[in-house]
Amino acid sequence: MAAASGLLAGRVACITGAGSGLGRAIAERFASEGAIVVAQDIDAESAQQTVASLAGDGHLPTVGDVADEQAMLDVFAAISDRFGRIDVMVNNAGVDRLPGDGFDMVLRGEGPQITLMAHEAFSRMLAIHVTGTFTCTREAVRLMGDGGGSIITMSSIAGVAGWGPVHYSAAKGAILGFTRAAARELGPLGIRVNAIAPGAIDTPMTRSLPEGLLAPMVAMTPLRRLGRADEVAASALFLASDESSYMTGQCMSPNGGIVTT
Numbered sequence: 001m002a003a004a005s006g007l008l009a010g011r012v013a014c015i016t017g018a019g020s021g022l023g024r025a026i027a028e029r030f031a032s033e034g035a036i037v038v039a040q041d042i043d044a045e046s047a048q049q050t051v052a053s054l055a056g057d058g059h060l061p062t063v064g065d066v067a068d069e070q071a072m073l074d075v076f077a078a079i080s081d082r083f084g085r086i087d088v089m090v091n092n093a094g095v096d097r098l099p100g101d102g103f104d105m106v107l108r109g110e111g112p113q114i115t116l117m118a119h120e121a122f123s124r125m126l127a128i129h130v131t132g133t134f135t136c137t138r139e140a141v142r143l144m145g146d147g148g149g150s151i152i153t154m155s156s157i158a159g160v161a162g163w164g165p166v167h168y169s170a171a172k173g174a175i176l177g178f179t180r181a182a183a184r185e186l187g188p189l190g191i192r193v194n195a196i197a198p199g200a201i202d203t204p205m206t207r208s209l210p211e212g213l214l215a216p217m218v219a220m221t222p223l224r225r226l227g228r229a230d231e232v233a234a235s236a237l238f239l240a241s242d243e244s245s246y247m248t249g250q251c252m253s254p255n256g257g258i259v260t261t
């Protein structure tokens with residue numbers, strides 16, 4: 001078998017939430033650049049489907065809730081057994097709505113979402129995005145060798161500029177703080193940590209929103225369209241590869257210009 005070529009040739013890349021949308025697009029782009037992909041998702045079937053769609057051999061589907069520490073320890077034990085290391089970690093898994101978060105009541109005009117949101121919905125949102133990112137980053141760093149590695153976190157313009165409900169925006173903002181602190185801590189080990197903060201991208205998550213919510217956002221976006229998942233995957237490839245070798249603690253925001261920093 002010929003050796004893999006490409007920007008990520010032979011690198012082991014774990015992507016959470018790889019069964020759909022951005023995670024699947026990142027998995028496909030990474031595999032096309034020679035990476036061996038661990039496609040992690042809470043949904044076993046979609047993780048399997050992603051692996052079946054990837055170029056090259058040796059990819060590994062794994063299942064578990066990123067907010068469940070033991071489930072993630074099991075995932076990283078499986079990665080350790082199979083590959084012995086990780087080179088790239090993409091903390092992408094996430095949701096933008098949860099039962100009890102008041103979203104449906106807001107659509108019916110019943111009040112500001114913060115007054116309708118259950119405590120459990122707020123906590124669960126942070127557990128998935130923030131605690132999940134922490135657990136997976138910790139375990140990935142433990143498996144990164146002397147050559148260092150690249151950690152990518154998935155924020156959002158919700159975290160940068162409040163374009164989202166309070167639980168989601170709080171989680172995505174916390175991810176930026178996590179990214180900056182981890183970059184300072186891990187830089188001396190040759191491990192880079194960077195965030196992506198996409199705008200509204202055409203994925204199953206966005207497609208399930210009421211049309212009336214998206215149209216005004218697109219109208220305010222200078223490029224006047226939703227982004228494509230492959231456009232976010234291009235940012236992820238840049239941050240994962242040596243093309244971004246002097247970047248750490250940064251946030252890339254493929255967002256069509258709706259938020260500028």
Ligand SMILES: NC(=O)c1ccc[n+]([C@@H]2O[C@H](COP(=O)([O-])OP(=O)(O)OC[C@H]3O[C@@H](n4cnc5c(N)ncnc54)[C@H](O)[C@@H]3O)[C@@H](O)[C@H]2O)c1
Nearest residue numbers: 017019020021022042065066092093094156200201203205
């Ligand atoms: N689509 C957008 O416009 C957009 C914009 C900014 C940020 N994001 C972020 O990008 C990431 C991916 O979003 P997407 O649009 O591809 O959504 P998506 O719903 O298409 O895919 C999300 C994937 O994550 C998985 N997942 C959900 N909860 C999980 C959990 N607890 N543990 C493991 N896997 C879990 C789902 O099963 C799904 O396969 C999310 O973090 C999202 O918040 C999306």
